[in-house]
Amino acid sequence: MTRIFLIAAAVCDVGIVALHVFVIVEGGWAYRFFGAGEVMATLADNGSWIPTAITSVIVLAALLAVGWYLAAAGILPTPPLLRTGLWAVALTYTLRGAALFPGLLIMAHISAFDFWSSLVALAIGLIHLTGAIQCQRTTPWAGSQPSET
Numbered sequence: 001m002t003r004i005f006l007i008a009a010a011v012c013d014v015g016i017v018a019l020h021v022f023v024i025v026e027g028g029w030a031y032r033f034f035g036a037g038e039v040m041a042t043l044a045d046n047g048s049w050i051p052t053a054i055t056s057v058i059v060l061a062a063l064l065a066v067g068w069y070l071a072a073a074g075i076l077p078t079p080p081l082l083r084t085g086l087w088a089v090a091l092t093y094t095l096r097g098a099a100l101f102p103g104l105l106i107m108a109h110i111s112a113f114d115f116w117s118s119l120v121a122l123a124i125g126l127i128h129l130t131g132a133i134q135c136q137r138t139t140p141w142a143g144s145q146p147s148e149t
Contacts, residue, residue, distance in 0.1 A: 005131035006073035009089075012124045013069065016062040024055050035113040065089040069128070072135045086135060090128035097122025 023030040028045035032038070036051070044051040068085035070076040079085070100118035103110050 002134065003073040005127055005134055006069050007075075009124075009128040009131045010066045010069040010073070012127060013062045013065040013089075016124075017059050017066070020055050020059045020062070024052050024059075035111075035117060065128075069131060072131065083136070086128070086132040090125060090132045092125070093121050094125030094129050097125050 019034070023034055023036070028041040031041040031044050031051060036055075040051045040054070064085070067076055067079060068082055068089065071078050071082055072086055097118050097120070100110065100115065100122070103114075
């Protein structure tokens with residue numbers, strides 16, 4: 001099985017982790033710049049723990065995705081729920097990106113940030129989706145060892 005899409009998906013997730021850790025460290029201006037909204041930015045500027053907690057959940061979810069995709073590529077040991085994890089991550093990114101299209105169809109005003117972040121999410125989602133499909137097709141047991149019976 002070619003592992004390129006599984007590894008590329010994990011690399012994308014590492015990028016997501018790095019970006020969100022950067023935002024936590026930098027605070028309010030970074031929350032504003034990356035489109036988290038004025039409420040999150042103001043909370044961060046005022047020293048609230050809430051933006052850090054919310055962003056940390058995203059970091060943990062992305063780290064979990066890194067583990068699942070590297071496990072599917074055979075680089076890490078197989079975790080529980082590997083197949084479910086691969087599909088959940090792939091569909092989350094893909095649907096987040098695809099959410100842009102209904103707005104475009106009804107000619108709604110879409111900010112430049114929403115447009116570009118949706119396209120990035122869709123591209124990352126398609127990489128994850130391709131990796132999940134390849135894994136599904138080539139290993140029906142989704143990375144775990146087949147029984148020895």
